[in-house]
Amino acid sequence: xxxxxxxxxxxxxxxxxxxxxxxxxxxxxxxxxxxxxxxxxxxxxxxxxxxxxxxxxxxxxxxxxxxxxxxxxxxxxxxxxxxxxxxxxxxxxxxxxxxxxxxxxxxxxxxxxxxxxxxxxxxxxxxxxxxxxxxxxxxxxxxxxxxxxxxxxxxxxxxxxxxxxxxxxxxxxxxxxxxxxxxxxxxxxxxxxxxxxxxx
Numbered sequence: 001x002x003x004x005x006x007x008x009x010x011x012x013x014x015x016x017x018x019x020x021x022x023x024x025x026x027x028x029x030x031x032x033x034x035x036x037x038x039x040x041x042x043x044x045x046x047x048x049x050x051x052x053x054x055x056x057x058x059x060x061x062x063x064x065x066x067x068x069x070x071x072x073x074x075x076x077x078x079x080x081x082x083x084x085x086x087x088x089x090x091x092x093x094x095x096x097x098x099x100x101x102x103x104x105x106x107x108x109x110x111x112x113x114x115x116x117x118x119x120x121x122x123x124x125x126x127x128x129x130x131x132x133x134x135x136x137x138x139x140x141x142x143x144x145x146x147x148x149x150x151x152x153x154x155x156x157x158x159x160x161x162x163x164x165x166x167x168x169x170x171x172x173x174x175x176x177x178x179x180x181x182x183x184x185x186x187x188x189x190x191x192x193x194x195x196x197x198x199x200x
Contacts, residue, residue, distance in 0.1 A: 002099035045071040061095030086112030129188035135160035157193040
């Protein structure tokens with residue numbers, strides 16, 4: 001069993017099924033320390049991916065490129081840009097492949113995270129989506145069973161939220177709120193957790 005474009009489509013369907021509810025929650029969270037548009041970004045992004053999903057090629061890399069383009073077309077937000085950047089990076093790693101070993105998921109997430117750091121300028125420890133991704137990357141290394149991989153990713157994303165809740169946001173608009181962000185969940189980290197939760 002390997003990760004294929006069909007796996008990607010199934011993942012898109014699972015997230016899309018919950019995206020309106022998740023989007024409302026994220027808009028509310030983001031409104032407290034950001035622009036309040038994170039949920040809109042995800043709703044618009046996954047709605048548009050859904051429209052191109054059935055025409056995605058069997059080439060996994062090219063399918064990931066299509067997802068990135070779909071997000072870019074409907075989102076000008078920083079989170080949307082970073083998501084598209086990560087998908088493009090993963091697409092470059094898998095271009096020309098119709099099957100990708102599940103053990104490569106952590107490597108693809110790492111490529112996406114590296115691209116996000118280069119594009120956005122945030123660092124690990126800033127209490128951002130990057131910290132959730134790092135937890136998931138570490139938890140999924142070497143796992144070749146998709147069920148175990150997803151369970152590990154879910155637990156890691158939940159732990160990351162808990163670990164950073166009482167820390168201060170250090171970058172982006174949220175940093176303006178300083179110590180008020182202590183005790184609050186970072187909306188981007190919640191977004192990662194909710195997307196993984198939708199997959200499971």
